[in-house]
Structures are given as C-alpha cells and as structure tokens.
Amino acid sequence: MNKTHPQRNGDVTTFASTESFSGERGRCHPCGARTGCTQRHLCISAVVLLVLGAALASGLALALLPRAPANRFCTAPNNRTGFLCDDRVTCVPASWVCDSISNCRNGEDEQEQLCGDLPHSLPGFLVFYCSDRRSWVYADQRCNGMNDCGDCSDETWSLAACPPCGQDWWSCSPVHFQFCSCVPRRLCRDGVQHCLGWSDEFVCTA
Ligand SMILES: [Ca+2]
Numbered sequence: 001m002n003k004t005h006p007q008r009n010g011d012v013t014t015f016a017s018t019e020s021f022s023g024e025r026g027r028c029h030p031c032g033a034r035t036g037c038t039q040r041h042l043c044i045s046a047v048v049l050l051v052l053g054a055a056l057a058s059g060l061a062l063a064l065l066p067r068a069p070a071n072r073f074c075t076a077p078n079n080r081t082g083f084l085c086d087d088r089v090t091c092v093p094a095s096w097v098c099d100s101i102s103n104c105r106n107g108e109d110e111q112e113q114l115c116g117d118l119p120h121s122l123p124g125f126l127v128f129y130c131s132d133r134r135s136w137v138y139a140d141q142r143c144n145g146m147n148d149c150g151d152c153s154d155e156t157w158s159l160a161a162c163p164p165c166g167q168d169w170w171s172c173s174p175v176h177f178q179f180c181s182c183v184p185r186r187l188c189r190d191g192v193q194h195c196l197g198w199s200d201e202f203v204c205t206a
C-alpha cells in the first residue's frame with residue numbers, strides 16, 4: 001500500500017507523455033544521442049555510396065578498355081592479307097608487322113610477343129614458306145608480282161597458287177630477277193627490255 005501508483009487520469013496523461021518521450025528517444029537509443037546517430041548513419045551511407053560508385057566506375061573502365069581481338073586476320077587495301085589492330089578497325093598489311101615501325105595506334109604490330117622469334121612468333125596466316133622451307137616471306141608478298149622468295153616459289157609455283165597476271169601486269173618471261181611471270185604494264189614501251197621476247201616493247205599495250 002505504500003507503493004504509489006498514479007491516479008487513472010494522471011496515469012494516462014503521465015504514461016502518454018512518457019511514451020512520447022521514450023519513443024522519440026528510442027529511435028536513437030541503439031546508437032546514442034540523436035545527433036550522433038544521424039551523423040553516423042550519414043557517414044555509413046556516404047561510405048556505401050562511395051564504394052558502390054567506385055565499383056561502378058571500375059566496371060565501366062574495364063568494359064571500355066580495348067581488348068585484343070581473338071582473331072587478327074583481316075584484309076588490307078589491295079586485297080592484301082592483313083593484321084588487325086586492337087581498335088578492331090585498322091588493318092595493316094602483313095609485311096608491316098615487325099618492321100620496326102608502329103602502324104597500329106598502340107604499336108601492337110611491333111610487340112615483343114609477336115616479333116620475338118620470327119617467323120614462329122607470328123600467327124600462321126601472316127607467313128608464307130618458300131619452296132626452301134628455311135625461307136619465308138610475309139603472306140601479302142605471295143602473288144604480289146615480285147620475286148620475294150628468290151626462286152619465284154611465292155609467285156609461280158603451285159605452292160603459291162597465284163591467279164594469272166592482273167590487269168596492271170603483262171604476262172611474259174621477265175628479264176629481271178625481281179619479276180617472275182608478269183611485269184608491270186607501266187614498264188611497257190618505255191624503251192627498256194623487260195621481257196625475254198621483247199613483247200613488253202612491241203606487243204604490250206599500257
Ligand atoms: Ca609495323
């Protein structure tokens with residue numbers, strides 16, 4: 001009986017007032033004072049946002065980084081066998097690979113991995129082996145009208161399987177070592193013999 005209880009009306013009033021106060025404080029109770037709690041939540045949110053932002057930026061950067069094409073084969077101007085650069089657009093002729101001049105934007109046509117042990121370090125499509133297998137030329141030197149192998153195996157032999165002389169060439173047995181079975185038409189009727197039978201001077205029409 002000595003225990004004091006608030007009167008009903010007072011009890012309700014007092015309790016309601018206490019609940020309101022406790023409720024307001026209760027939201028912040030787990031992390032201390034209200035101001036501290038808000039600042040901490042803001043800090044945590046900011047850190048989470050920063051981490052998410054960094055992850056997103058890293059993902060975008062990785063996605064935008066140029067990746068080397070799995071297949072480097074391409075066809076360069078004048079139908080020459082070519083090497084595809086990392087930009088997947090630039091196609092440099094095979095014989096421009098490992099010539100000590102950077103032709104791809106990032107120099108991937110001159111990288112050590114490609115040029116370190118020629119011709120073995122080159123992709124097979126860039127290489128043509130002459131009749132003497134110790135000799136090789138670049139694939140775009142096959143059937144280009146010039147005697148690159150030295151024995152014309154890149155031009156006239158069945159190994160090369162070249163088409164007949166193109167419209168810019170004149171078919172004959174050349175006098176000069178540099179040609180095999182065709183001479184450029186621009187050499188026709190220039191006053192200099194290029195074919196054994198002189199057809200370049202007396203038959204050929206430029
Ligand atoms: Ca080059």
Ligand SMILES: [Ca+2]
Pocket residue numbers: 141142143144145146147148149154155
């Ligand atoms: Ca050739």
